[in-house]
Amino acid sequence: MVEGCGRYSIPFPEYNFYTVNITFLGVKREDYGHPFTCHAGVSAAYFMLKPPVPDFRACLIGGLLAFTGAAVFVTYIYKVFKIDIALWYRSAFHSTGTMEDGKLYDAYVLYPKPQRKSQSHNVDTLALKILPKVLEMQCGYKLFIFGRDEFPGQAVANVIDENIKLCRRLIIIIIPELLAFDLLKNMSEEQIAIYNALIQDGMKVILIELEKVKDYTAMPESIQYIKQKHGSICWSGNFTEQSLCAKTKFWKKVRYHMPPKRFPPSSSA
Known part of the structure; x- marks a missing residue:
């Protein structure tokens, strides 16, 4: 859903430039890459929405935190159950x-x-x-x-x-x-x-x-x-x-x- 919030006109000697603020109340996956028409005065302009660039830094930090948490958990489990694990391994193998x-x-x-x-x-x-x-x-x-x-x-x-x-x-x-x-x-x-x-x-x-x-x-x-x-x-x-x-x-x-x-x-x- 798209809603126009404001329209501004900037006069120049030979041209008039119009600026329109657009608010997207909701964007779906199918909206990306789909052409939209924006009317300003007697002119019309076209634009398309592009998917946001993934934040690789956030993903990297999240992955490191998950890996660290898993490593700490495995280390704790091994420390607590080290003897049982060793005895089980000896018995099984x-x-x-x-x-x-x-x-x-x-x-x-x-x-x-x-x-x-x-x-x-x-x-x-x-x-x-x-x-x-x-x-x-x-x-x-x-x-x-x-x-x-x-x-x-x-x-x-x-x-x-x-x-x-x-x-x-x-x-x-x-x-x-x-x-x-x-x-x-x-x-x-x-x-x-x-x-x-x-x-x-x-x-x-x-x-x-x-x-x-x-x-x-x-x-x-x-x-x-x-x-x-x-x-x-x-x-x-x-x-x-x-x-x-x-x-x-x-x-x-x-x-x-x-x-x-x-x-x-x-x-x-």
């Missing part, structure tokens, strides 16, 4: 080959011997009962647990030296008790040699806190280094059957840091 790395065990379990009876019971329960029930029986991993798998009469140094080289991961259980840390410090030098070997050889370490450790400054430097490099996982179970489910948050974190299984169990991640 697992390799059917065998590991030719010369290793016999998936992880070596090392744990302290605290002097407090209650603490000692919890540590032993986690290391000798719960870890095997979940990682070995449910997830199919093979563990070497110091205090369970060595032969009687073997020297500690020989056990550590021979078996640490046959493992793909090292699981260390710690508790927030200075006595336990002092015990680690004062144990035979083979313990310190393990940490030095790990730092040099680059073996991945899974540090499990039986209780939340707020201050690592009282620990050996090797433990502090492992914490800084690999982080830690805080035990969140309560030594009941509920804690033995491999699909809980704690065990998912442990499984995420364990090596991928070539022949995973039939249960899903």
Whole structure:
């Protein structure tokens, strides 16, 4: 719909120029390219409407904002569900080959011997009962647990030296008790040699806190280094059957840091 809003005449010596203001109340797609007639006095003029030039700058800014928003969203989703995605991928696209790395065990379990009876019971329960029930029986991993798998009469140094080289991961259980840390410090030098070997050889370490450790400054430097490099996982179970489910948050974190299984169990991640 077109509406004339005003008409102006500009006199010149030989000609009169007329100016007419036109208001378009609505423009449809079919109006573009269609000739219109404008009458001014006894004269008539023709004109056509052309589609507006796209604002590429606005489109570019909008596209960049959409891309940035999508990237932030995907990054957030990956960060929140990274462990679940990794475990699902391992389960869905697992390799059917065998590991030719010369290793016999998936992880070596090392744990302290605290002097407090209650603490000692919890540590032993986690290391000798719960870890095997979940990682070995449910997830199919093979563990070497110091205090369970060595032969009687073997020297500690020989056990550590021979078996640490046959493992793909090292699981260390710690508790927030200075006595336990002092015990680690004062144990035979083979313990310190393990940490030095790990730092040099680059073996991945899974540090499990039986209780939340707020201050690592009282620990050996090797433990502090492992914490800084690999982080830690805080035990969140309560030594009941509920804690033995491999699909809980704690065990998912442990499984995420364990090596991928070539022949995973039939249960899903």
